[in-house]
Each structure stands twice: as C-alpha cells, then as structure tokens.
Amino acid sequence: xxxxxxxxxxxxxxxxxxxxxxxxxxxxxxxxxxxxxxxxxxxxxxxxxxxxxxxxxxxxxxxxxxxxxxxxxxxxxxxxxxxxxxxxxxxxxxxxxxxxxxxxxxxxxxxxxxxxxxxxxxxxxxxxxxxxxxxxxxxxxxxxxxxxxxxxxxxxxxxxxxxxxxxxxxxxxxxxxxxxxxxxxxxxxxxxxxxxxxxxxxxxxxxxxxxxxxxx
Amino acid sequence: xxxxxxxxxxxxxxxxxxxxxxxxxxxxxxxxxxxxxxxxxxxxxxxxxxxxxxxxxxxxxxxxxxxxxxxxxxxxxxxxxxxxxxxxxxxxxxxxxxxxxxxxxxxxxxxxxxxxxxxxxxxxxxxxxxxxxxxxxxxxxxxxxxxxxxxxxxxxxxxxxxxxxxxxxxxxxxxxxxxxxxxxxxxxxxxxxxxxxxxxxxxxxxxxxxxxxxxxxxxxxxxxxxxxxxxxxxxxxxxxxxxxxxxxxxxxxxxxxxxxxxxxxxxxxxxxxxxxxxxxxxxxxxxxxxxxxxxxxx
Numbered sequence: 001x002x003x004x005x006x007x008x009x010x011x012x013x014x015x016x017x018x019x020x021x022x023x024x025x026x027x028x029x030x031x032x033x034x035x036x037x038x039x040x041x042x043x044x045x046x047x048x049x050x051x052x053x054x055x056x057x058x059x060x061x062x063x064x065x066x067x068x069x070x071x072x073x074x075x076x077x078x079x080x081x082x083x084x085x086x087x088x089x090x091x092x093x094x095x096x097x098x099x100x101x102x103x104x105x106x107x108x109x110x111x112x113x114x115x116x117x118x119x120x121x122x123x124x125x126x127x128x129x130x131x132x133x134x135x136x137x138x139x140x141x142x143x144x145x146x147x148x149x150x151x152x153x154x155x156x157x158x159x160x161x162x163x164x165x166x167x168x169x170x171x172x173x174x175x176x177x178x179x180x181x182x183x184x185x186x187x188x189x190x191x192x193x194x195x196x197x198x199x200x201x202x203x204x205x206x207x208x209x210x211x212x213x214x215x216x
Numbered sequence: 217x218x219x220x221x222x223x224x225x226x227x228x229x230x231x232x233x234x235x236x237x238x239x240x241x242x243x244x245x246x247x248x249x250x251x252x253x254x255x256x257x258x259x260x261x262x263x264x265x266x267x268x269x270x271x272x273x274x275x276x277x278x279x280x281x282x283x284x285x286x287x288x289x290x291x292x293x294x295x296x297x298x299x300x301x302x303x304x305x306x307x308x309x310x311x312x313x314x315x316x317x318x319x320x321x322x323x324x325x326x327x328x329x330x331x332x333x334x335x336x337x338x339x340x341x342x343x344x345x346x347x348x349x350x351x352x353x354x355x356x357x358x359x360x361x362x363x364x365x366x367x368x369x370x371x372x373x374x375x376x377x378x379x380x381x382x383x384x385x386x387x388x389x390x391x392x393x394x395x396x397x398x399x400x401x402x403x404x405x406x407x408x409x410x411x412x413x414x415x416x417x418x419x420x421x422x423x424x425x426x427x428x429x430x431x432x433x434x435x436x437x438x439x440x441x442x443x444x445x446x447x448x449x450x451x452x453x454x455x456x457x458x459x460x461x462x463x464x465x466x467x468x469x470x471x472x473x474x475x476x477x478x479x480x481x482x483x484x485x486x487x488x489x490x491x492x493x494x495x496x497x498x499x500x501x502x503x504x505x506x507x508x509x510x511x512x513x514x
Contacts, residue, residue: 011240034404162251
C-alpha cells in the first residue's frame, strides 16, 4: 500500500486497508458534507488514530480494564455524584441535541464534533479524577468515578451508532448494553448501567494504524 | 401511535463502471443520517440503487461486446457489494430496469401528458453523448483538433430527431416561488443560490425523449421513443414508495424528506424534478442536498 494512497480510489481497498469504521469516521468527520475536500493517507491515519484509537479507544480500554480488575468485572457501585460527575454525564446528553440539529441540516461533521468533544472531556475527567490513585485512598470514590466513566462511554457509544455502527455496537457489547436499549431515548434516564451487573472481559475496539515499512 | 416517517435517498448510481470513492462517500453519509433518524425513533425508509438506462450504458456494453442488460447486471452487483462492504442499511435497492420502475415512469409520463406539459416537435442541435445533452451553437467551440466541443469539454455532433418536450419554461415562476417559500428546499446555501440564478436566467423546454437508441423506457403510446434518462432516473424515488399505487404500504413515506446527491446533479434534482412533480400533481420532496466531492491530492 503506497503511503500517498495514490492508488486507493477503490472503496473496497480503502476499507480493507484502514478498516470500515475508520473510513466512515474519517469521511464524515474531516470535511463539511457540502464542501469539496481531499483525502490522503496521512489525514486518514492522523484523524482516526487521534480520535478513535487514542481518545475513545484508550479511554474505554483503561476504564474497563480497571473495572475488570478492581470491581470484580461488574458495573461499579456509585456513591453521590459530585458536580464534576454531573457535568460530564450531562454533556453526553446535551450532545444529542447538538447532533440532532446538525444531522437535520446534513452537517455530520458538527454532530461528530459535539460527540467527540464529550470524548475529550471524558478523558480530562478521567485524568483529573485519578481513579488509579483513589484505589488506595478512597475506593468508594474510585467506584463512582469508574461508574461515571463507564456510563459516559455508554452514552457516547449510543451516539456513535449511526456513524461507526460496527465499532459502537462492540463498545456497547463490552458494557453489556441490551440490544433494545440502544436508541437515543435511552440516553435520557431509566437506562443507565445497573450497578453490580456482570461485564464481559474488555477488549480493544479501535486498533491503532501502524505504518508498515515497507514493501518496496 | 404511528411514528413520524423519514424517507431518505442517495442518488442512484450509473453503473457503466465500478463504484468509486464518490459513490462510497455519498452512501456512507446517507447511511449515517438514516441510522441517526432510526435511533431517534423515526420510521425510516432509506433507498439506494442503480440508474441503468441511457446511451452510455449501451456504448459501454457494445465496447465490451455484451448486452446493456448484462452490463447492468454485472455492475449493479458491484454496487450492492459495496453497500454490504460499507455496512449501508438501505431498506431497498432499486434498479431502473425493474418492471415496477417501468410502470411508475410511464405513469408519471401520462400525468404530465394529461397536464398538457408534453408535446412533440422536431429537435436539432449539437449533441454531446457524454453529457446526454444538446447545446446551442454558441455554447460550443471548434478546437485546434478540428473537433467541436460542448461547454463541459466533451465532443458534440449535429443531431436531428423528433422528440417529445416537457414545458419546463412554464414552471419558472412556480420554481422561484418554491425556493422563496422554502429556503431549505436546496442545501447547502451556495447550491440554492446557484439554482435560483439558473432558473432566473430563464428556462427552455426540455427534450424528454430519444429515438436514436432503444435502451430505455418506452414512451407510452409511441414506442419508437424512449424517455430521456433523467425522466426515468428521477422517478425511481417514487417507484420505491409504490407509485403509482397510492394505497401501497410504502406510499406513507412520500414525500421524501431529503435526497442526498452530488452537487454536479443539483440542477436535475432542484429544477427538473420539482417541475415534473408539479406537473404530475405529486407532492414535492422537502429537501435536496448537494454534497461536495472527495478528491485525492496531487
């Protein structure tokens, strides 16, 4: 595969090479739908590695691995929510309204922008709350932070379903979200993760694109 | 009790070649919108398909030594395979060579005849096979190679034929009123401005049949004519909703909420299509959105 994707105009090879949801995400996120744009190998790799592999993939992998190790592979038991907890939970719901308006005018890049702003904020939340440190100092608070993170990932997963349906479904699978609870109405309350529910073993969902150097 | 409906379409693809990134881009974006609305609780109908008539299909088939039907069958399959590879969730994939589509196209034709908008005249001009369009002499130029070219840069030849015409010139005011009353009818805004200025500059009647080849849908009652491929192509959106059977189960989806198309075919969707529908007395789609293209650098 040439680095310049000079020879990749065939959608089948593009999908084979980068992955289906990587291609879908890139095309929908990178350029406003009404405008012309170009695509290059570098742009596809940078965008999908940054947003999917790093931001969303790592957040899910780190938080779910912690839950798996420290919470007996069950949905953690949250205590009272702090303002920081409520803020990130609410942002995930507010993103729906932004996304709905954007998709209503065929501006998918803005919808994904709002959804991935939640992903970025959830990463900041996770880093700031330091659940790995709470493990020793305040295990109950650790469970709350992990619960909030997992619940935010559930909401992000549902919001991502239209855009990257295969990967978003896998994300919801590792949270054991039932098939009939994967609609936007399930963002609004009553469908939150149930503390104590069993979770399957976490598995990586967004592989990182690694350059293979190089077939001559 | 009954959920809000949402009907969305891609353009139908012209299968005289294999699918390329432009087809994939449109299908992925349209799929995302369809899925979004399903997850939002709507009763969604998502349509894609292939536009299989016209002289270019005939010419490509001849070049390959096969029939246009064989070419259409072979390449329509590639477009369906692409839909599968892209995880596209369309509810129907229409092929304009299907019987249901011949019925619908002939039905809308007869409605336009009833409305007095179809008439027969003789037609001549500089014809581009590639564009499937006639041009005025002043729109063409003879280049250094001695060949005459049309405004899109394709060779043109002098052609005279008997043709049916659609009285497009009668629809200028109604179309301008449509764009003014429904600013969201064409999107994005740049596309609407282009369409409005095109219509304001004056509309000529449109030649809507051909006698020079037969790979198309016959004009009812005058079968040496086939319909201009765009009359047939645009009608696919009605066919899939059951037209002309307004008791069809899917008729509840019409009018379409949005047609997602490439900006290069905005004129057909935002000018000709609403004019045909107005003539036939059929409700208009709510929006036509012309997306940009993804090209590779260098």
